[in-house]
Amino acid sequence: xxxxxxxxxxxxxxxxxxxxxxxxxxxxxxxxxxxxxxxxxxxxxxxxxxxxxxxxxxxxxxxxxxxxxxxxxxxxxxxxxxxxxxxxxxxxxxxxxxxxxxxxxxxxxxxxxxxxxxxxxxxxxxxxxxxxxxxxxxxxxxxxxxxxxxxxxxxxxxxxxxxxxxxxxxxxxxxxxxxxxxxxxxxxxxxxxxxxxxxxxxxxxxxxxxxxxxxxxxxxxxxxxxxxxxxxxxxxxxxxxxxxxxxxxxxxxxxxxxxxxxxxxxxxxxxxxxxxxxxxxxxxxxxxxxxxxxxxxxxxxxxxxxxxxxxxxxxxxxxxxxxxxxxxxxxxxxxxxxxxxxxxxxxxxxxxxxxxxxxxxxxxxxxxxxxxxxxxxxxxxxxxxxxxxxxxxxxxxxxxxxxxxxxxxxxxxxxxxxxxxxxxxxxxxxxxxxxxxxxxxxxxxxxxxxxx
Amino acid sequence: xxxxxxxxxxxxxxxxxxxxxxxxxxxxxxxxxxxxxxxxxxxxxxxxxxxxxxxxxxxxxxxxxxxxxxxxxxxxxxxxxxxxxxxxxxxxxxxxxxxxxxxxxxxxxxxxxxxxxxxxxxxxxxxxxxxxxxxxxxxxxxxxxxxxxxxxxxxxxxxxxxxxxxxxxxxxxxxxxxxxxxxxxxxxxxxxxxxxxxxxxxxxxxxxxxxxxxxxxxxxxxxxxxxxxxxxxxxxxxxxxxxxxxxxxxxxxxxxxxxxxxxxxxxxxxxxxxxxxxxxxxxxxxxxxxxxxxxxxxxxxxxxxxxxxxxxxxxxxxxxxxxxxxxxxxxxxxxxxxxxxx
Numbered sequence: 001x002x003x004x005x006x007x008x009x010x011x012x013x014x015x016x017x018x019x020x021x022x023x024x025x026x027x028x029x030x031x032x033x034x035x036x037x038x039x040x041x042x043x044x045x046x047x048x049x050x051x052x053x054x055x056x057x058x059x060x061x062x063x064x065x066x067x068x069x070x071x072x073x074x075x076x077x078x079x080x081x082x083x084x085x086x087x088x089x090x091x092x093x094x095x096x097x098x099x100x101x102x103x104x105x106x107x108x109x110x111x112x113x114x115x116x117x118x119x120x121x122x123x124x125x126x127x128x129x130x131x132x133x134x135x136x137x138x139x140x141x142x143x144x145x146x147x148x149x150x151x152x153x154x155x156x157x158x159x160x161x162x163x164x165x166x167x168x169x170x171x172x173x174x175x176x177x178x179x180x181x182x183x184x185x186x187x188x189x190x191x192x193x194x195x196x197x198x199x200x201x202x203x204x205x206x207x208x209x210x211x212x213x214x215x216x217x218x219x220x221x222x223x224x225x226x227x228x229x230x231x232x233x234x235x236x237x238x239x240x241x242x243x244x245x246x247x248x249x250x251x252x253x254x255x256x257x258x259x260x261x262x263x264x265x266x267x268x269x270x271x272x273x274x275x276x277x278x279x280x281x282x283x284x285x286x287x288x289x290x291x292x293x294x295x296x297x298x299x300x301x302x303x304x305x306x307x308x309x310x311x312x313x314x315x316x317x318x319x320x321x322x323x324x325x326x327x328x329x330x331x332x333x334x335x336x337x338x339x340x341x342x343x344x345x346x347x348x349x350x351x352x353x354x355x356x357x358x359x360x361x362x363x364x365x366x367x368x369x370x371x372x373x374x375x376x377x378x379x380x381x382x383x384x385x386x387x388x389x390x391x392x393x394x395x396x397x398x399x400x401x402x403x404x405x406x407x408x409x410x411x412x413x414x415x416x417x418x419x420x421x422x423x424x425x426x427x428x429x430x431x432x433x434x435x436x437x438x439x440x441x442x443x444x445x446x447x448x449x450x451x452x
Numbered sequence: 453x454x455x456x457x458x459x460x461x462x463x464x465x466x467x468x469x470x471x472x473x474x475x476x477x478x479x480x481x482x483x484x485x486x487x488x489x490x491x492x493x494x495x496x497x498x499x500x501x502x503x504x505x506x507x508x509x510x511x512x513x514x515x516x517x518x519x520x521x522x523x524x525x526x527x528x529x530x531x532x533x534x535x536x537x538x539x540x541x542x543x544x545x546x547x548x549x550x551x552x553x554x555x556x557x558x559x560x561x562x563x564x565x566x567x568x569x570x571x572x573x574x575x576x577x578x579x580x581x582x583x584x585x586x587x588x589x590x591x592x593x594x595x596x597x598x599x600x601x602x603x604x605x606x607x608x609x610x611x612x613x614x615x616x617x618x619x620x621x622x623x624x625x626x627x628x629x630x631x632x633x634x635x636x637x638x639x640x641x642x643x644x645x646x647x648x649x650x651x652x653x654x655x656x657x658x659x660x661x662x663x664x665x666x667x668x669x670x671x672x673x674x675x676x677x678x679x680x681x682x683x684x685x686x687x688x689x690x691x692x693x694x695x696x697x698x699x700x701x702x703x704x705x706x707x708x709x710x711x712x713x714x715x716x717x718x719x720x721x722x723x724x725x726x727x728x729x730x731x732x733x734x735x736x737x738x739x740x741x742x743x744x745x746x747x748x749x750x751x752x753x754x755x756x757x758x759x760x761x762x763x764x765x766x767x768x769x770x771x772x773x774x775x776x777x778x779x780x781x782x783x784x785x786x787x788x789x790x791x792x793x794x
Binding site for chain 2: 006060063064066067068069070071073074076077078079081082083084087089090091092093095096097098099100103104105107108109110111112114115116117118120163168169170172226234394399400401402406409410413417421422428431
């Protein structure tokens with residue numbers, strides 16, 4: 001394997017692994033704000049206790065997120081030096097803004113959130129929780145802006161030629177609000193809320209099924225259910241907006257998402273299928289005629305550009321994008337169904353008697369995680385062969401000073417270390433879940449011995 | 453010296469400020485880590501760990517932001533250094549991960565072997581990170597081979613030579629001293645007495661390394677003092693640096709730990725400022741041909757970007773300073789273990 005494929009595997013692997021954690025943090029943080037807000041309002045220690053338990057889970061996901069996040073920032077330079085030179089002028093201000101506005105906010109107030117219960121008053125503590133939540137979302141803002149610029153570059157001009165070519169910013173706000181950033185950001189953020197909220201639903205449902213911490217679990221589930229209902233419906237809307245944006249700005253990606261080979265009106269929307277890109281057809285497919293054209297233009301006569309309108313070397317891999325996209329959409333609808341069912345039974349007052357639904361809740365934590373991952377695969381693989389859409393090919397973005405042997409070395413180590421990290425994470429998460437929240441009356445404020 | 457107060461120069465020094473911030477802040481928690489195994493019993497080790505508990509990841513953010521600012525302001529430097537120093541930086545990353553994981557997981561289980569394993573990981577990783585950071589900085593003093601396309605053309609082993617190793621060891625010594633002083637500030641009783649004696653040991657270790665490094669620099673890399681010849685006023689920095697170092701044992705013996713810590717911060721700041729003035733206006737010296745060096749002009753982003761970033765920094769930095777100081781204020785005083793501790 002050459003440096004290009006190794007570097008791509010390494011980046012894909014490290015970003016996919018990293019992307020398990022920040023969505024959890026962002027999603028849990030917003031629920032922490034709600035829970036602690038309820039504590040401030042009701043003064044009921046029960047809510048403080050509930051917040052404290054989820055803070056521990058939050059701290060765990062946050063720690064892994066930071067450790068794997070530093071890797072991402074280094075990797076642009078280590079493996080994609082030519083790309084870094086090309087985009088530095090544009091991409092850099094977003095990253096710098098992320099550092100200054102988001103990371104400091106997040107990590108600073110995290111200290112108060114986790115360790116400051118006895119050090120500051122309840123209002124100051126709540127303020128810190130709010131700041132951590134905002135900080136975590138700000139970081140999503142800037143990194144998604146930077147990534148969206150790679151999808152739909154705007155507010156720049158290219159100077160220099162060949163090896164010395166680079167993008168220079170001409171309009172900062174046009175760069176920030178490039179054509180895809182608002183749609184993609186809202187889609188990513190509500191994906192994060194789903195990831196965090198379904199973790200809370202899953203753990204709480206497990207407690208109810210095991211008949212433990214009942215009041216805590218019921219209350220947590222209700223808060224999280226409200227969040228997932230809003231987020232899953234919002235996801236349908238932002239997903240639709242994103243797809244319409246893709247059809248305008250990245251037609252090759254849309255064509256791959258729906259396996260459209262020839263330009264056509266009245267284009268069909270597949271429910272599922274298996275793409276044979278060599279013979280340009282979809283096997284075992286079931287499709288709704290005209291639906292794709294209708295969805296992107298509210299008119300079945302809307303023309304969809306097919307892959308054959310692009311040079312062969314400018315087409316993304318079709319089947320991966322197609323499968324990832326369709327599975328994501330299917331999960332999106334499943335999440336809406338799960339959350340509406342939950343709300344319905346809650347409204348009828350019989351939610352906690354529905355054992356089957358509680359079991360679905362327990363496993364539901366995996367769904368937003370899978371959807372987040374394959375959503376990114378759709379976005380990033382669909383952008384290929386470009387690293388910056390229409391401007392720079394992925395194969396041209398590599399580091400010239402790095403050899404295959406070095407990437408083998410780092411890739412293998414990443415795989416081993418991340419595997420260990422993942423096992424540890426699951427182990428410790430399970431520990432916390434088995435230990436459960438403290439009872440309100442038995443929390444010692446200070447202990448001098450090692451905690452169990 | 454040619455010194456024009458333009459955006460490129462401002463950003464050279466702002467990145468310097470971020471790295472000084474990183475060295476001062478992560479410096480003490482790396483130092484605490486480096487000394488960790490010397491503390492024997494579990495409660496004391498937990499106190500050491502919890503002295504940096506609330507702040508260590510915030511401290512690492514300075515490195516992340518420094519890296520981001522470098523990427524933004526001087527993309528060519530970021531690209532050349534990060535791809536050229538690939539293997540060294542990957543090791544640095546692995547160590548940062550190990551360290552974060554060790555801090556987080558160490559106290560989660562009561563078993564002795566479990567805690568010992570993470571203690572070793574934490575301490576070894578802390579020492580390694582300090583060492584590698586020193587090696588990277590030293591390579592900017594010695595220069596590295598570059599081609600006409602700003603690409604690094606050396607190998608991993610060309611980064612390692614007696615001088616760069618010496619600077620690496622000096623960095624470890626410096627952070628150990630800094631960490632020991634921080635420890636004295638945050639602990640009490642017997643542990644504090646122990647740490648106080650370590651300040652004296654580590655500072656001697658540091659001073660020996662420091663003198664050796666200074667002599668080696670003067671003899672082998674005289675370009676580092678060009679500006680000091682032209683602008684003797686800069687020599688004040690060197691004097692300040694020495695005064696700050698000399699003040700540390702004095703404050704420690706007077707039981708003024710906080711002032712000792714400030715002195716130690718000042719000496720780190722002065723030392724890195726000397727380094728910054730030494731390499732200015734180059735970022736990466738080309739050892740094969742000085743003409744090919746990456747300096748603040750030929751590797752910078754456009755004036756527009758530098759300007760936007762300056763606005764971002766001017767809006768953001770007051771907030772960052774305000775809450776960094778508030779957080780250190782909230783967590784002032786001696787470490788107490790609670791049920792939320794590591």
